[in-house]
Amino acid sequence: MAGRFYDPAGERYGMPTYPWRMAPEEYATHRQLRARGLRPGGQGVAAQVLWYSRRYWRTGKSPIRVAYLYRLDRAKPVRPMTPAKWAALAKANAAQRVCPECRRDAGYRIPTSLGMCVACADAPQIAA
DSSP states (O other), X not given: OGGGGOBTTOTTTXXXXXXXXXXXXXXXXXXXXXXXXXXXXXXXOOXXXXXXXXXXXXXXXXXXXXXXXXXXXXXXXXXXXXXXXXHHHHHHHHHTTBOTTTOOBOSSOOOTTTSSOHHXXXXXXXXX
């Protein structure tokens, strides 16, 4: 099946396409760029990796998965965080720790599944 996704000229899929773990060294995914301290830097997708996933085979979704690749020689360094960005991030994280029911800082991020702190979720419900 790997031969089906091997299209380095881009004739079949419209862009260079490689099977899982067969992409050339000059390409990297977004996560691989970030691990090297790089970002795409405005460049478009240069190639793609296609593979079959058994996880999606039985769920009715397409079993063909895709990962987009960017060129390493065109990637730029990640921009450093400014003090204003750090402050905004701290404020957003603090807002996710405040329980909407009791208005206290829970000391952890409020689970979206509960919508409130664990103490409020475990409290017995008072019938009105």
